Amino acid sequence: MVVATTDERDFLAGFHRWARHVRAHNAARLATSGIAVGLVLGVAAAAFAWWSRSHDLRLHSWWLGAGGLLVGLWIARRHAWSDQHVALFLDQKLKSDEAITTALELQQSSPSDDGPYLTVLRDARRAVSSAPVPAQLPPITQRSHLFAPVAGAAIFAIGLLPLPPAAATPPPPPGTEQVKLSHLGTLDDVIKLSQLDPEDEAQAKRLRELSQRAQTLRKRLLQGMPEREALDEIAKLRDAVAHERQRLGTGKERAGLESALSQLRKNPQLDAARKALGDRDMTAFDKKMRRLANQLEGDDRKRAQEALKKAAEAARKRGAPRVARSLDEQRRRLAETGQHNDRLRALTKAIEEGLSEEAKRALREMNSSGDPEAARKLSEAMAKALDLLTEEERKLLAERLRAQAKELDPNGGGSRSLSEEQLRQMAEKLTTEEGIKQLAQQLRQQAKQKPPSAEAKRQRQLGEAERGLGETERQLRGGSLMPLPGQGQNAGGRPGGPPAGADPSGRPGGTPGGGPGQHDGSTKKLEGDELRSHARGPLSAGAPNPGSVRGRTPGREGETANLRGEKELGRVGPSEVGAVERSEVPKEYREQVGRYFQP
Amino acid sequence: MSEPTEFEVALNRAGEASAKLRESIGEVIVGQRAVVAQTLWGLIAGGHVLLEGAPGLGKTLLVRTLAHCLDLEFSRIQFTPDLMPSDVIGTNVLVTAEDDSRSFRFHKGPIFSQLVLADEINRATPKTQSALLEAMQEHACTVAGERHAMDEPFFVLATENPIEMEGTYPLPEAQLDRFLLKVVVDGPNEDDMTEILVRTTGHANPPPDRVLDASEVLALRRTCRDIAVAEPVLRYAARLVGASDPDNPESPEIAQRALRYGAGVRGAQSLVLAAKASALLEGRGHVAFSDISSVATPVLRHRLIRSFEGEADGISTVDVIEALIDAVPARPDDVERASGP
Known part of the structure; x- marks a missing residue:
């Protein structure tokens, strides 16, 4: 093993001095590259932000340059040149015919006295003895770095550009738009259902639940909620209230x-x-x-x-x-x-x-x-x-x-x-x-007007609640619903409610009754203070729908029917009589087909 | 100033010897500096050299001059079609002693010299060629079961004429591989030709002085072996040889197209040895990338076997070698990029 000589110390000192400079230049070059890449990405981001009309994001595009700098430094640290790489670089730059690389390798591999180590070491020492000159170091800048100022200028220019006109956004799917109502007195009747005198404890519980749901709905409507959800909840509440109102005798x-x-x-x-x-x-x-x-x-x-x-x-x-x-x-x-x-x-x-x-x-x-x-x-x-x-x-x-x-x-x-x-x-x-x-x-x-019966009172209040829900739904739909009976704007507060100053016991939209004028000879006042449509079903209850055939009127024994039927069968369309005979069914099968349809 | 080491002394001596040798050869051989240098690479690296060139370019003269400069036992074998192996190696002859007893005694052939000129080697039959090539590889030959070693240094310089192909036996590729270098001797330029005319049309010049003896040549060879080679340089040589393999996907397109076989392990060894000799003659104790690339052509040109397509397209092995040198980077990519053009 060769004792560390002056040549070796000088060589190592000189080499490490060069290596520091080389690595620093490499790091600076990578950092600059990172900035350039970051700014180029920043241009893309700024352009996207401009296109998407995001002014704030456009201004923050500069940060991509800083991000690129950090990434560049991280890469420089992670991929810093080894001593061998530095030596190879120096050998080429200093034209030392790989003396530095060879000397460094021999120095790290226990060289012997009689070998070429000292000779190579002296050659390498001579090569690295001069002070680093920037021209002999890796370049910090390269042609691609020109993108950095260009990209910076582009980001600045994009930042100054006026935002493009907003593109027409497609309408949101039906029902997804947020609705918000500031006046929700129409739900008060539903909320007050909890104060209604219940028939029994089970009804009290149901009414409390309805009231609670109405309160939640009102709260959400005040804050804003999707229209579809609001309408859905209102419909459910209406069904529940209607079901409660019609509960008697079910x-x-x-x-x-x-x-x-x-x-x-x-x-x-x-x-x-x-x-x-x-x-x-x-x-x-x-x-x-x-x-x-x-x-x-x-x-x-x-x-x-x-x-x-x-x-x-x-x-x-x-x-x-x-x-x-x-x-x-x-x-x-x-x-x-x-x-x-x-x-x-x-x-x-x-x-x-x-x-x-x-x-x-x-x-x-x-x-x-x-x-x-x-x-x-x-x-x-x-x-x-x-x-x-x-x-x-x-x-x-x-x-x-x-x-x-x-x-x-x-x-x-x-x-x-x-x-x-x-x-x-x-x-x-x-x-x-x-x-x-x-x-x-x-x-x-x-x-004095006698108070209604307890059940009528409950039904009446439930009806009020139902109408309130209908009114809320109408408000949500922008008044597109069919007006409820007696509805109309008045100074009394709620649409369809009694006029201001009128008897509060009056029905919505109506006068307390009678009217000021003379009614003799005029159309009789309608009974009841509200209008309700009652589904009466078909005019001829129990009769089949026109055009349908229930059966077949038997004719003579062994023959197909061709006579108009009696009772329900008489109501069938004229075209149904003798239809089998007029059909494309082969003659030999008509009897069988007719028997098939015989009631 | 510190004391020079033994290696430095040997290195200096090598430098002085090579300078003297070149000077002495230069007294006889006009021009052909590259040929002389490459011949010296072979001598110093301990390999054999195949000289190829047209007749009259001084191949034989070069070898004869070198033999004069080196105080080595010299022999010349003129290869002809009827030359037999025994004419090269020697043979056992029946000898009658004074007591009338008879025995076989090995009569050494001309191969048993330190510096052998195998002139026009391609004119001999393959059988005779192989006898020579075996001795070149083994530095010994076996006759009648008895092994006869050559005296060191053993250095064969063979010449061949690429023009006259009639009645010749081109050396097989496997045997060409035994030559460390194949040196192509080109014709002289006008100045050199003029000088040649001056020297050869007057009175004969005295032979050059002897510069090196056998021990000094052996010392040179030892010093050559001591030359240091850094790992990146060795890897470069390995990559260069590896890229000559047409089956290597990373080899350049011209190599894949024009070659049938690339250089092998012996080619890589020869590349490094020749590079060491080159470095030694440059007075350096280590091998540089430039040494590898400078010796690549004479070392590899006879080891690359062209494909039919390469021959048809007239792509020479030198073209391929130059493409390999261009294509294979000596240094890592990032170092190359940072170094610039």
């Missing part, structure tokens, strides 16, 4: 409802009410019964009460307690209202000439149609008339009532439901100032 209660309807069918006066109950429309049922209460007198009312009682019993017996409760409640209201009306009628008969024209008209209307409004007007008119009675008139009125009492059958017969005693009590009241006031007060009290 499922296990269906048989009970059917039994009750059968019982009611026995009394023709209850037909309208029976249909409403059959439709599970308790609001309509309530109204029909109210009219009946105003309309029916005496035995008719008793028969109606009896029919209601039997219907309730039948419903209870067949497992429909809710239907039974509704029927019982209607029976009770029928009796109460009937008694009040009897009292009213007795008074009107007694007062007779003292009645105003309006009261007479209301009496006629009440007797003919049972209109609750007419009954109310009549009650108010009677109360007003009582207030204005003079002493003599009161006495006269009392006398007449007593006379009516005398006319009554003492055994309780007749059509009147008021007893003699009740008439006498009324006559006694008329004799005192206080009694008259009490009677007038009772009449005014009765004149």
Whole structure:
């Protein structure tokens, strides 16, 4: 082993000095290349950003140059030249005929004294003894680096370019656009369902759930949500609310409802009410019964009460307690209202000439149609008339009532439901100032609109909720929906709601009823305060659809039918008669084909 | 200034000897410096040299002059078609002793010299050629089961005439491989021709002085073997030889098209040895890439076997070698790129 000589130390010192410079130049070249590549990519990024109208991204394209610098330095570090590479480079640059490479290799491989090591080492030392000259080092710049300033200028220029006009974006798929509503009072009725008096705990739970879902929907609509989801949720809520509204008499209660309807069918006066109950429309049922209460007198009312009682019993017996409760409640209201009306009628008969024209008209209307409004007007008119009675008139009125009492059958017969005693009590009241006031007060009290039944109230509020959902859906669709009954903008707040200052009990879009004008001779006011369409099915229930064939009317034995059928078969299209004979079926097979279609 | 090492002394001596040798040869041989240098590469590297050239270009004179300059035992064998192997190697002859006893004694042929001129080697039959080539490879020959070693240094210089192909026996490729170098002797230029005329049309010049003896030649050969070769240089030689293989996918297109066989391991060995000799004559203790590329042509030209397509297209092996030198980078790519043109 050769002891490290001065030549060796000088060579190694000189070589490493050169190597540092060479590697530094290489790193600088790679870093510059990285910057150039990064800036070229930056041009592409800036162009893309310009094209996509992203101004911020366009400005950040410069960072790709910095990224390229880092990548270049990383590559320079990772692929730094080994000593051998540096030696080969120096041998070529310094024209030392590979003396440096050979010396370095011999130095690292335990050279011997008598070998060529020292000779080569001296040659190599001489080669590396001079100080590094930049011209002899790897170039830092190369032709491709010209891209760096060009790319930088391009990025700058792109940064100054005005953004291109926005391309027409294709419309989003239907329903995916975000919708946002700022006013969502239409969902209030759904949210308030949790405060509704429930039929039972299960319904309370369902109503709370509906209310919760409506609150969530309102929250999301206020923040913005996809239209499709919103419409879907509204539709689900509407279905749920409609299902809840029509729940009476469904499922296990269906048989009970059917039994009750059968019982009611026995009394023709209850037909309208029976249909409403059959439709599970308790609001309509309530109204029909109210009219009946105003309309029916005496035995008719008793028969109606009896029919209601039997219907309730039948419903209870067949497992429909809710239907039974509704029927019982209607029976009770029928009796109460009937008694009040009897009292009213007795008074009107007694007062007779003292009645105003309006009261007479209301009496006629009440007797003919049972209109609750007419009954109310009549009650108010009677109360007003009582207030204005003079002493003599009161006495006269009392006398007449007593006379009516005398006319009554003492055994309780007749059509009147008021007893003699009740008439006498009324006559006694008329004799005192206080009694008259009490009677007038009772009449005014009765004149007030009776609250609907519990089931009708639930159905009504559920109906309100359903309409609110429909209104919300209409708002989402930009008003393209068919307007709901009674809808219209008004100052009262919610579309379709009562006008500002009007009676809040009025129906949406309608006046409280009656109207200010004269209605005689005009079209009768529509019953009910809302319009509902009822699917009645085909006009000829149970008949097959026109054009379809149920069977084949047999002709003579062994022959195919060619006669127009009877009953349902008679409804078939004319072309169906004798169709087999006119068909392309071979003659020998017609009998078989005809028999196949024979019912 | 530190003391010169033994190697440096030997290197200096080699440099001085080669300079003297060139000077002495130059007194006789006009021009042909490359030929002289390549011949010296063969001498120093310990290989044999095949000189090829037209008649009258001084091939034989060169060898004779070299024999004069070197104090070596010299013999010349003129190869003719009727030359027998025994005429080259020698033969056992029956010898009668004084007591009338008879025995065979080996009578050495002209091959048993230190410097052998095999003149017009391609005129002998392959049988005779192979006898010579065996001795060249083994530095010994076996006669009647007895091995007879050559005296060292043993150096064969063969000449052949590429023009007259009539009645010749071209050396097989396998045997050509035994020659370290194939030196092509070109005609002289005008100046050289003029000088030749001056020298050869007057009185005969005295023979040149002897410059080296056998021991000095052997010392030169030892020094040559000591020349250092860096691993990248060896790899370059290996890549160069590997690229001559037409089946190598990385070889240049001309090699794949014009060659049937490339140089083998012996070619790579010869390349490095010749490069060492070149470096030694340059006075360097190590081999450079330039040494490899400069010796590539004489070392490889007779080892590459052209394909039919190469011969038909007139692509010489020298063309291929030049293409190989151009195609095979000496240094790694990144170093080459950084070094610039």
